[in-house]
Amino acid sequence: SRVRHFKWETEYMFWSPDCIENVVLGINGQFPGPTIRARAGDTIVVDLTNKLHTEGVVIHWHGIRQFGSPWADGTASISQCAINPGETFEYRFKVDKAGTYFYHGHLGMQRSAGLYGLLIVDVAEGEKEPFHYDGEYDLLLSDWWHQSSQKQEVSLSSKPFRWIGEPQTPPQKYQRGSLQSLLPYCTKKFNVLTSKFVACNISERISICFASFKENFMPYIHPHYLTTTLLLLPFQDHKLLVVEADGNYVQPFLVDDLDIYSGESYSVLLTTNQDPTKNYYVSVSVRGRKPNTPQGLTILNYVPTSASVLPTSPPPISPLWNDYNHSKAFSKTVLSLMGSPKPPVNHDRRIFLLNTQNKIEGYTKWALNNVSLVLPPTPYLGAIKYRLKGAYDNSIPPETFPGDYNIMVPPTNPNSTYGNGIYMLGMNTIVDVILQNANALDENTSEIHPWHLHGHDFWVLGYGEGKFDPQKDDAKLNLKNPPLRNTAIIFPYGWTALRFMADNPGVWAFHCHIEPHLHMGMGVIFAEGVEHVKNIPDHALACGLTAKFLMKQEP
Ligand code: C2O
Numbered sequence: 148s149r150v151r152h153f154k155w156e157t158e159y160m161f162w163s164p165d166c167i168e169n170v171v172l173g174i175n176g177q178f179p180g181p182t183i184r185a186r187a188g189d190t191i192v193v194d195l196t197n198k199l200h201t202e203g204v205v206i207h208w209h210g211i212r213q214f215g216s217p218w219a220d221g222t223a224s225i226s227q228c229a230i231n232p233g234e235t236f237e238y239r240f241k242v243d244k245a246g247t248y249f250y251h252g253h254l255g256m257q258r259s260a261g262l263y264g265l266l267i268v269d270v271a272e273g274e275k276e277p278f279h280y281d282g283e284y285d286l287l288l289s290d291w292w293h294q295s296s297q298k299q300e301v302s303l304s305s306k307p308f309r310w311i312g313e314p315q316t317p318p319q320k321y322q323r324g325s326l327q328s329l330l331p332y333c334t335k336k337f338n339v340l341t342s343k344f345v346a347c348n349i350s351e352r353i354s355i356c357f358a359s360f361k362e363n364f365m366p367y368i369h370p371h372y373l374t375t376t377l378l379l380l381p382f383q384d385h386k387l388l389v390v391e392a393d394g395n396y397v398q399p400f401l402v403d404d405l406d407i408y409s410g411e412s413y414s415v416l417l418t419t420n421q422d423p424t425k426n427y428y429v430s431v432s433v434r435g436r437k438p439n440t441p442q443g444l445t446i447l448n449y450v451p452t453s454a455s456v457l458p459t460s461p462p463p464i465s466p467l468w469n470d471y472n473h474s475k476a477f478s479k480t481v482l483s484l485m486g487s488p489k490p491p492v493n494h495d496r497r498i499f500l501l502n503t504q505n506k507i508e509g510y511t512k513w514a515l516n517n518v519s520l521v522l523p524p525t526p527y528l529g530a531i532k533y534r535l536k537g538a539y540d541n542s543i544p545p546e547t548f549p550g551d552y553n554i555m556v557p558p559t560n561p562n563s564t565y566g567n568g569i570y571m572l573g574m575n576t577i578v579d580v581i582l583q584n585a586n587a588l589d590e591n592t593s594e595i596h597p598w599h600l601h602g603h604d605f606w607v608l609g610y611g612e613g614k615f616d617p618q619k620d621d622a623k624l625n626l627k628n629p630p631l632r633n634t635a636i637i638f639p640y641g642w643t644a645l646r647f648m649a650d651n652p653g654v655w656a657f658h659c660h661i662e663p664h665l666h667m668g669m670g671v672i673f674a675e676g677v678e679h680v681k682n683i684p685d686h687a688l689a690c691g692l693t694a695k696f697l698m699k700q701e702p
């Protein structure tokens with residue numbers, strides 16, 4: 148295994164992600180940021196210099212568990228102090244498990260501003276994946292608003308609340324049947340593939356990138372998605388064999404399209420077994436919210452057919468945005484590959500989290516058990532480790548919600564409260580989380596939320612409709628082959644049951660991965676074994692009460 152060093156600088160810069168010049172948050176002059184490629188067991192070192200003039204910055208390595216390096220998780224107010232303008236912070240962590248991951252900003256709405264990129268971990272030297280393929284292709288899906296992330300942030304925290312809407316439609320002259328704001332970015336892995344970035348080469352239909360393959364070629368494709376909306380990704384006339392989800396192998400299954408939500412990664416195998424004289428559409432469309440914009444399109448090109456030949460049949464028709472049965476069927480088919488670690492049969496603790504949309508002094512918020520998360524100025528990791536008083540709420544957040552809460556109607560009392568208490572988990576205990584969805588503030592509205600856990604993978608034991616009822620639902624949980632993941636969906640008016648082992652000393656965010664929802668308080672904080680955490684770099688502590696504490700330690 149190797150140590151891989153990177154020197155990065157973050158800065159705002161002009162860029163035209165969809166042919167329209169805008170300001171993005173880039174790394175080393177690139178957007179999206181550079182792809183990190185490593186092998187399982189390697190150590191990644193990123194020296195991150197903040198070149199922003201007026202904002203702090205952090206980078207979170209999504210899906211990397213950070214065993215032994217919780218201070219490198221890159222969550223402002225949780226694992227570290229934000230890196231101030233001009234400062235350099237060194238992230239140093241091990242990538243212990245092969246898989247396809249990504250990284251992104253974790254302060255304010257810097258993810259929406261464009262601070263993200265791919266992190267691909269290959270199997271260790273001499274090891275092999277349990278299947279064959281001819282080449283690899285990484286796909287980073289993101290969406291893009293013409294409104295700046297600052298303006299989005301102000302909209303979300305205004306009274307009355309202004310929803311940011313869906314990604315912008317491109318202006319008329321580019322609108323010939325394609326949605327540019329849903330951007331599939333491609334990076335090539337092996338030379339056998341070519342990918343052309345032709346975003347501004349406007350033809351009949353805009354192709355943002357071409358994936359070009361020979362006939363009877365089997366590429367291993369890794370779609371990742373990390374921003375706001377929820378997407379559906381079909382490849383015209385081709386089946387996809389899903390083999391991996393969130394860095395864990397799954398029981399392979401064939402699908403026509405992939406439901407992919409913010410925070411999720413998949414790996415799929417495709418065979419180019421169709422008529423090689425034609426090209427095919429790959430489309431992305433919005434799920435879970437009624438789209439007002441056409442789907443985004445790109446072309447799957449069969450070499451030697453010219454990449455500019457348009458497919459002869461129209462783009463694949465996606466199931467309706469609210470065809471939740473389609474999405475549920477997909478999620479429920481994701482099961483772990485035989486031989487994967489099984490969940491313990493019992494839990495030590497079970498936390499119920501009721502997801503509600505609420506009001507606090509007229510502002511629209513999301514809350515868990517009626518607490519809407521607002522992060523404290525002192526990062527939890529140092530505050531807990533050094534037992535600093537007053538760094539965060541000492542009250543323990545609620546373990547459950549009132550049994551008579553009616554999830555089918557808007558909250559009768561929509562008022563909620565801010566909080567930043569933590570769920571302290573016993574080291575090496577088995578924790579269940581039952582995520583319970585409910586009706587939002589508007590009648591007949593319940594949204595999809597993709598929940599992401601830092602520092603761990605969890606088993607997804609099951610999904611169900613209505614309110615979770617231990618009497619009847621416990622017996623239905625899948626303890627045989629539940630998938631290990633780091634992100635799981637809760638469907639409208641339903642519940643999702645997760646189980647994980649609290650085996651990673653540190654402080655870990657657990658939150659909805661839709662960035663505006665997190666910004667509106669949709670998250671909780673778990674912590675375990677913080678007394679075992681060693682070597683937190685001073686730089687991670689140099690703010691708030693931990694800064695004062697450090698100063699007192701000086702001789
Ligand atoms: Cu990818 Cu806390 O997020």
Ligand code: CU
Binds near residue numbers: 659665
């Ligand atoms: Cu959400």
